[in-house]
Amino acid sequence: MDTVATRLANAPTLAQRAYNIRRNALRMGEVQGQGYIAQALDISDVLAAAYFHAMRYRPEDPAWEERDRFLLSNGHYAIALYAALIEAGIVPEAELETYGSDDSRLPMSGMASYTPGMEMSGGSLGLGLSIAVGMGLGLKRKASTSRVYTLFSDGELDEGSVWEAISSASHYKLDNLIGIVDVNNQQADGPSTQVMGFEPLVDRLQAFGWFVQRVDGNDLDAVVAAFDAAKTHPEPKPRMIVADTLMGKGVPFLEQREKNHFIRVEPHEWQLAIAALDAGRP
Amino acid sequence: MKSTRPAPDLSKPRLTTSAMIASIASEGQRTKPAPFGHALVELARSRPEVVGMTADLGKYTDLHIFAKEFPDRTYQMGMAEQLLFGAASGMAAEGFMPFTTTYAVFASRRAYDFIHQTIAEEDRNVKIACALPGLTSGYGPSHQAAEDLALMRAMPNMTVIDPCDAYEIEQVVPAMAAHQGPVYMRLLRGQVPLVLDEYDYRFELGKAKLLRDGRDVLIISSGLMTMRALEAAKALSDDRVDVAVLHVPTIKPLDAETIAREAGRPGRLVVVAENHTVIGGLGEAVAGVLMRAGVHVPFRQIGLPDEFLDAGALPTLHDRYGISLSEVVRRVKGWLK
Numbered sequence: 001m002d003t004v005a006t007r008l009a010n011a012p013t014l015a016q017r018a019y020n021i022r023r024n025a026l027r028m029g030e031v032q033g034q035g036y037i038a039q040a041l042d043i044s045d046v047l048a049a050a051y052f053h054a055m056r057y058r059p060e061d062p063a064w065e066e067r068d069r070f071l072l073s074n075g076h077y078a079i080a081l082y083a084a085l086i087e088a089g090i091v092p093e094a095e096l097e098t099y100g101s102d103d104s105r106l107p108m109s110g111m112a113s114y115t116p117g118m119e120m121s122g123g124s125l126g127l128g129l130s131i132a133v134g135m136g137l138g139l140k141r142k143a144s145t146s147r148v149y150t151l152f153s154d155g156e157l158d159e160g161s162v163w164e165a166i167s168s169a170s171h172y173k174l175d176n177l178i179g180i181v182d183v184n185n186q187q188a189d190g191p192s193t194q195v196m197g198f199e200p201l202v203d204r205l206q207a208f209g210w211f212v213q214r215v216d217g218n219d220l221d222a223v224v225a226a227f228d229a230a231k232t233h234p235e236p237k238p239r240m241i242v243a244d245t246l247m248g249k250g251v252p253f254l255e256q257r258e259k260n261h262f263i264r265v266e267p268h269e270w271q272l273a274i275a276a277l278d279a280g281r282p
Numbered sequence: 283m284k285s286t287r288p289a290p291d292l293s294k295p296r297l298t299t300s301a302m303i304a305s306i307a308s309e310g311q312r313t314k315p316a317p318f319g320h321a322l323v324e325l326a327r328s329r330p331e332v333v334g335m336t337a338d339l340g341k342y343t344d345l346h347i348f349a350k351e352f353p354d355r356t357y358q359m360g361m362a363e364q365l366l367f368g369a370a371s372g373m374a375a376e377g378f379m380p381f382t383t384t385y386a387v388f389a390s391r392r393a394y395d396f397i398h399q400t401i402a403e404e405d406r407n408v409k410i411a412c413a414l415p416g417l418t419s420g421y422g423p424s425h426q427a428a429e430d431l432a433l434m435r436a437m438p439n440m441t442v443i444d445p446c447d448a449y450e451i452e453q454v455v456p457a458m459a460a461h462q463g464p465v466y467m468r469l470l471r472g473q474v475p476l477v478l479d480e481y482d483y484r485f486e487l488g489k490a491k492l493l494r495d496g497r498d499v500l501i502i503s504s505g506l507m508t509m510r511a512l513e514a515a516k517a518l519s520d521d522r523v524d525v526a527v528l529h530v531p532t533i534k535p536l537d538a539e540t541i542a543r544e545a546g547r548p549g550r551l552v553v554v555a556e557n558h559t560v561i562g563g564l565g566e567a568v569a570g571v572l573m574r575a576g577v578h579v580p581f582r583q584i585g586l587p588d589e590f591l592d593a594g595a596l597p598t599l600h601d602r603y604g605i606s607l608s609e610v611v612r613r614v615k616g617w618l619k
Contacts, residue, residue: 111403112404113403113404113405119375120371120400120404121399121400121403121404123399124395124399126364127368127396127399127400129368130364130365130367130368130369130371130372130396130400131368131369131371131372131375131400132372133365133368133369133372134368134369134370134371134372134373134374134375134376134380135372135373135375135376136372137357137369137372137373138372138373138375138376138377138378139376141333141376141378142376142377148372160364161362161364161365161368161396164360164362164364164365165365165368165369167360167362168359168360168362168365168369171360
């Protein structure tokens with residue numbers, strides 16, 4: 001019998017959502033034979049918690065006025081967000097096989113004009129938080145209760161504009177803004193902390209006036225708790241979740257591969273990766 | 283080893299550097315104060331979605347007039363132009379119409395990628411009004427936006443306007459609002475010359491307008507150079523040189539049809555006059571129009587040279603770089619010889 005109770009009981013767990021997101025991402029990676037798959041795997045738990053626990057949205061109406069906004073500043077993580085948008089029912093699963101192809105709505109770097117549910121054109125790094133500040137101000141002008149979630153990468157902390165936005169979000173007391181910085185400690189030229197040090201990150205962000213939590217970004221319970229606290233924290237401050245993540249998470253042989261911004265996956269390895277992921281299926 | 287300029291001849295008289303925001307009005311010229319600020323207030327009374335945003339230059343872009351009238355609709359983003367334009371994109375995404383202000387150098391040079399990616403690429407309804415266009419400051423290259431039109435017109439989705447005077451700015455502001463999409467406007471602020479009210483003129487987005495006709499020379503111009511062109515036409519008429527002036531306030535989309543038609547009328551020297559580097563501005567845009575239309579006429583450019591311009595007093599600099607009234611007259615005469 002289809003009752004609310006049975007539907008709830010049968011609803012996928014967050015761990016299953018995260019698994020599905022990873023699997024969608026691997027399938028897209030296989031289509032292109034490349035992609036920022038290690039990053040997609042590291043951020044899947046955060047996206048599962050965002051889309052299936054924290055955020056308010058309507059899959060059939062991606063532009064619903066009362067939705068929470070999700071900004072993907074690090075546009076190269078698009079493969080991960082598409083995987084989540086597919087899992088959320090915002091993008092049809094059938095389009096997965098078009099990833100990165102001509103005329104696809106799923107280009108390799110995320111763009112607002114291409115994809116339902118994509119709220120900004122990222123890729124040129126350091127843009128997202130500035131847009132988030134404007135959206136946060138705009139939502140407050142409209143007396144909206146929607147929030148702006150912004151995902152960006154630790155490498156983006158090198159960009160001065162990120163700190164302009166961090167200052168102004170605090171100045172304007174944007175408590176409707178939830179930033180998530182993916183600290184996988186890997187950017188184009190090497191480990192992020194070696195390319196340009198950003199620690200102690202929590203202290204720095206707190207000094208800028210933010211409510212800051214640092215969690216293991218691959219611990220679903222911890223990420224869920226962080227989103228809950230970010231939503232309910234009483235102080236009129238913007239909120240930041242510093243998520244330490246493991247590149248390649250969920251596929252052991254990729255977790256162990258020498259860390260690199262753009263991890264090479266050989267053609268025969270995609271199926272091996274999916275099999276490895278499936279072995280740990282929740 | 284760093285080389286500097288030679289020491290000046292201290293025995294010679296010299297003008298001092300004018301204030302950063304030097305008036306471009308000539309002595310005795312009629313002016314109107316802060317036309318942009320007042321027009322924006324007027325617009326905002328009937329358009330509740332209009333908000334003002336600036337990067338620590340509200341007072342110097344006439345946005346303070348709006349801020350005084352609508353303090354709760356004004357957003358100070360601090361001296362952070364990248365943030366200003368990113369945030370304006372976010373504000374527009376939420377249904378508001380931000381009028382953003384800063385200096386032309388900071389919008390076109392420092393924040394170019396933010397305007398390109400967060401505003402133009404996403405086709406957000408953000409209006410950008412920028413003071414100190416071209417050579418309107420004696421501060422040197424840091425504040426001289428000699429290349430702003432070239433940069434902005436190269437950007438897809440961007441509409442680019444270079445108004446002449448206070449009368450025109452008052453009309454441009456509501457026209458910017460009526461146009462859905464990003465617009466870059468060169469802003470003249472403070473005491474702004476009043477010129478075009480003496481002509482039978484209405485601003486229309488995307489339209490070039492013939493302000494006066496003449497048989498010998500056609501000056502095609504935008505912005506404050508239209509004021510210079512009209513003054514030059516009067517001066518040249520004393521020498522029995524008959525000068526037509528085609529004002530092209532919309533740099534993009536360019537009114538190619540009117541430009542080709544007017545330039546194609548036989549027997550005239552065509553001169554494009556712009557307060558901008560001769561690279562990539564109105565001059566080269568017009569040249570492209572004429573080439574594509576098969577209009578082959580004598581063609582000259584008045585504009586800023588491809589070099590870092592000097593600091594100094596504005597009248598000196600306008601003479602030095604050929605955009606003062608006397609220099610426009612002298613050059614046109616020279617080309618007619």
